[in-house]
Amino acid sequence: MQTFNSGVSNMQRVSGLAAETQTQISTGRKFLAPSDDPVAATRILQLNQELASRDQFKQNITGATNRLSLQESVLDGATNVLQRVRELSVQAGAGSLNASDRQSLATEVKGRTDEMLGLLNTRDANGEYLFSGYNGSVQPFVDGGSGSFKFVGDEGDRQVQISAGTFISSRDSGKGIFEDVRAFEKTFVTNNNPRNTAVPPAQVNVGQVFDQEAFNSFHPQDAYIVFEPVEAIQPPEVNYTVRRKSDNRVVDELQNKVFISGAKIEFQGLSVRISGAPDVGDNFLVESTSKQSVLTTMGRFAEGMSSFDDSVEGRAQVDNMVGQTLENLDNALASMLEARSKIGGRLNTLESTQNMHEDVELLSKDVLSQLQDVDFAEAVSRLSLETFILEASQQSFAKIANLSLFNSL
Numbered sequence: 001m002q003t004f005n006s007g008v009s010n011m012q013r014v015s016g017l018a019a020e021t022q023t024q025i026s027t028g029r030k031f032l033a034p035s036d037d038p039v040a041a042t043r044i045l046q047l048n049q050e051l052a053s054r055d056q057f058k059q060n061i062t063g064a065t066n067r068l069s070l071q072e073s074v075l076d077g078a079t080n081v082l083q084r085v086r087e088l089s090v091q092a093g094a095g096s097l098n099a100s101d102r103q104s105l106a107t108e109v110k111g112r113t114d115e116m117l118g119l120l121n122t123r124d125a126n127g128e129y130l131f132s133g134y135n136g137s138v139q140p141f142v143d144g145g146s147g148s149f150k151f152v153g154d155e156g157d158r159q160v161q162i163s164a165g166t167f168i169s170s171r172d173s174g175k176g177i178f179e180d181v182r183a184f185e186k187t188f189v190t191n192n193n194p195r196n197t198a199v200p201p202a203q204v205n206v207g208q209v210f211d212q213e214a215f216n217s218f219h220p221q222d223a224y225i226v227f228e229p230v231e232a233i234q235p236p237e238v239n240y241t242v243r244r245k246s247d248n249r250v251v252d253e254l255q256n257k258v259f260i261s262g263a264k265i266e267f268q269g270l271s272v273r274i275s276g277a278p279d280v281g282d283n284f285l286v287e288s289t290s291k292q293s294v295l296t297t298m299g300r301f302a303e304g305m306s307s308f309d310d311s312v313e314g315r316a317q318v319d320n321m322v323g324q325t326l327e328n329l330d331n332a333l334a335s336m337l338e339a340r341s342k343i344g345g346r347l348n349t350l351e352s353t354q355n356m357h358e359d360v361e362l363l364s365k366d367v368l369s370q371l372q373d374v375d376f377a378e379a380v381s382r383l384s385l386e387t388f389i390l391e392a393s394q395q396s397f398a399k400i401a402n403l404s405l406f407n408s409l
Contacts, residue, residue, distance in 0.1 A: 066124070085112055144190075177339045189292075193283045202278040205303060212269065227278040243253075259274070
């Protein structure tokens with residue numbers, strides 16, 4: 001009985017070993033349950049988690065690389081546009097052009113401005129605006145009409161994680177690159193009050209500084225042009241008053257002045273035009289600033305080329321405007337060059353990090369393979385041996401099982 005039980009037990013053991021080896025060969029894994037090798041199982045779990053994280057980092061790198069590459073292409077296109085506008089500025093300052101010639105230049109500059117606006121409102125592959133900051137669904141630059149433009153995005157800096165302890169900006173806000181460009185001289189920007197009620201809304205143009213010294217004495221004050229009724233006139237007319245924003249005082253005695261759509265409104269060395277039919281209470285803000293956006297520089301240049309005549313004063317204003325435009329264009333080009341330099345540095349970081357992930361991934365997969373992948377040559381040899389032992393055990397058991405005392409009689 002003991003011999004019989006021992007034989008059966010031995011065959012079961014050898015059969016189990018052979019079955020386990022057969023399963024290892026079919027699955028390609030050294031062990032089937034963590035309990036078979038707890039230490040190796042723990043290390044395999046860690047390696048798989050590391051590989052999953054690394055795969056996510058690589059996806060982040062791919063997305064960031066695509067966005068930054070697109071951003072670099074947009075900046076290249078914007079640089080080409082500004083270079084062309086700079087050529088036109090030099091041409092305008094040659095002194096041989098008349099008002100008609102300058103009007104032709106203004107037409108091309110307006111077309112280039114529309115091209116620039118399209119570039120600055122470029123979307124990425126996900127349909128999000130490249131330069132809008134955090135909120136990619138908001139168009140960052142809008143045309144305010146009459147050569148004025150407004151940035152309505154935010155200054156958010158989107159960051160993505162590309163390794164365990166490394167984050168990188170995947171896009172830039174257009175405010176820093178295109179909006180906050182250092183102006184050659186103190187200047188101003190104009191804005192319609194969003195609460196204005198006229199339909200269609202009246203528009204204030206981008207304006208010009210015609211007396212820099214007078215404007216410098218006013219800077220950094222802001223002003224607003226408000227439309228008020230003149231009750232003494234029947235029916236009441238809507239005239240305008242210019243007030244200083246800080247204390248509401250009237251500027252240059254411009255109070256209850258007759259409004260003519262498109263006519264110049266001049267004070268403190270600056271000139272603006274308001275077109276349309278403002279309602280009572282409508283107002284337009286004139287803000288002093290030491291910065292001038294790329295689009296404002298282009299819009300102001302086109303405005304000047306369209307409005308200055310061939311008088312001595314007009315030609316002097318053209319020369320002054322061309323000089324300022326060239327300086328402001330150079331500042332804008334420098335801002336774009338700096339942005340492209342930063343993008344290039346980030347792309348290099350992304351490339352080197354990607355290479356590092358791939359190298360580490362190869363090593364991790366090699367270690368993982370050593371821990372969990374079966375050695376097929378060794379397993380097949382072991383299976384042959386275990387099969388041979390099993391067959392021998394079965395044959396021996398068959399012979400021993402047939403032995404009894406009757407065989408000796």
